[in-house]
Amino acid sequence: MFALLALEKFAQTRENQITICKLFAEHQNHPLLKMEEYLKNEPVSRLWHAKQEGFCAQWALDNIFILESRPYSYETCETSQINAMLNHEDVSEYLKIGPDGLEARCDVSSFESVRCTFEVMDGCWYYEATVLTSGVMQIGLATKRSRFLNHEGYGIGDDASSVAYDGCRQLVWHNAKSLKHEHDNWQPGDVVGILLDIPNGEVIFSLNGTRLKEANSEFLSNRQPSEGVFAAASFMSFQQCRFNFGATRFKHNPGRAFRCFNDFGNLTTAQRTIVPRRLRLEQLEKEHIPDDYCTICFAAPATTALSPCNHDGFCSDCCNMMDHCPLCRGVIEERYSQINNNKFLETVKSPSNSSVSGLVRINSQRKSIRAASAIAASTGSQIQNGANREISRRHTQV
Numbered sequence: 001m002f003a004l005l006a007l008e009k010f011a012q013t014r015e016n017q018i019t020i021c022k023l024f025a026e027h028q029n030h031p032l033l034k035m036e037e038y039l040k041n042e043p044v045s046r047l048w049h050a051k052q053e054g055f056c057a058q059w060a061l062d063n064i065f066i067l068e069s070r071p072y073s074y075e076t077c078e079t080s081q082i083n084a085m086l087n088h089e090d091v092s093e094y095l096k097i098g099p100d101g102l103e104a105r106c107d108v109s110s111f112e113s114v115r116c117t118f119e120v121m122d123g124c125w126y127y128e129a130t131v132l133t134s135g136v137m138q139i140g141l142a143t144k145r146s147r148f149l150n151h152e153g154y155g156i157g158d159d160a161s162s163v164a165y166d167g168c169r170q171l172v173w174h175n176a177k178s179l180k181h182e183h184d185n186w187q188p189g190d191v192v193g194i195l196l197d198i199p200n201g202e203v204i205f206s207l208n209g210t211r212l213k214e215a216n217s218e219f220l221s222n223r224q225p226s227e228g229v230f231a232a233a234s235f236m237s238f239q240q241c242r243f244n245f246g247a248t249r250f251k252h253n254p255g256r257a258f259r260c261f262n263d264f265g266n267l268t269t270a271q272r273t274i275v276p277r278r279l280r281l282e283q284l285e286k287e288h289i290p291d292d293y294c295t296i297c298f299a300a301p302a303t304t305a306l307s308p309c310n311h312d313g314f315c316s317d318c319c320n321m322m323d324h325c326p327l328c329r330g331v332i333e334e335r336y337s338q339i340n341n342n343k344f345l346e347t348v349k350s351p352s353n354s355s356v357s358g359l360v361r362i363n364s365q366r367k368s369i370r371a372a373s374a375i376a377a378s379t380g381s382q383i384q385n386g387a388n389r390e391i392s393r394r395h396t397q398v
């Protein structure tokens with residue numbers, strides 16, 4: 001599997017990609033098609049490895065080493081019974097999401113995050129996540145205000161708007177602080193249960209049906225009543241997890257009456273269709289972006305400037321989401337409209353309209369994907385190395 005991941009990296013240049021595709025085609029049995037078979041037919045003796053290998057082969061066949069004769073996975077994947085899944089429009093740029101929207105994997109050095117499509121406002125809810133790997137993942141809940149700072153090593157549980165269970169380091173994360181818990185380290189195949197009980201103000205994590213003695217109440221007490229809560233998770237390198245929002249039977253019972261996202265969710269065709277990144281990029285490339293649009297999201301006119309540094313070229317939504325200027329890293333004290341040059345006071349940190357932030361994220365992905373290919377083509381992986389340092393710094397603080 002790591003050989004395949006290495007090939008993925010080599011294939012960042014078009015020339016290498018073509019050469020590798022040709023080499024694959026020379027085999028009588030295409031090696032990736034054979035690996036993809038593991039998804040249906042796992043050798044039981046190495047079940048969790050085989051599931052990872054199958055997932056990686058499928059993702060590579062959909063995104064990088066494309067075969068004319070093979071339909072894309074999203075075209076053949078049955079999702080009609082799935083009403084809540086990982087949101088491919090609300091994810092940091094390098095996370096791999098499977099075609100049914102219920103499995104995710106990270107193969108880069110940044111800390112990749114995702115939220116699900118279903119938003120909870122009130123009541124008691126439960127979902128499960130089966131970990132396929134035993135490394136660092138932070139699985140839990142987040143509002144839209146939680147930001148995915150993947151390159152800086154921040155994810156779910158690292159701000160006041162999210163809470164997460166980490167079964168590798170045996171911690172519960174909230175507001176970038178961690179509390180040691182009493183569970184053993186998680187192992188491949190272990191099931192994390194996440195119970196969100198809004199009326200009682202509690203989030204209760206369990207591992208294989210055994211709940212933590214202490215519930216987290218800070219997350220819900222920090223949340224505004226008007227803010228929706230989403231299932232969410234972050235992944236370090238080579239970590240993978242499968243989510244169950246209720247489309248199949250839960251493995252464990254959280255011990256109180258609950259509802260599941262799948263019974264109440266509703267997905268549009270666009271939401272349930274996980275189009276490979278390459279196709280999505282092609283679709284985005286066809287869109288025309290006016291020259292005076294925001295240089296961060298490309299989704300709205302650049303009408304806003306920052307004070308005191310006076311850097312501009314951003315839309316008001318992006319400005320409201322930033323604490324520091326992306327150009328000079330200076331602290332933002334005020335944002336002002338350049339239309340009438342009126343200064344306006346700082347508003348909420350994140351736009352409440354989720355479709356706006358969804359759009360912002362898609363367009364940020366476009367920029368990031370472009371940036372990533374530009375970096376791959378020229379300087380190698382400077383940004384990644386920087387992110388690595390940040391992440392290792394943060395993780396050694398634990």
Ligand SMILES: [Zn+2]
Nearest residue numbers: 294297315318
């Ligand atoms: Zn913007």
Ligand SMILES: [Zn+2]
Nearest residue numbers: 309311325328
């Ligand atoms: Zn600046």
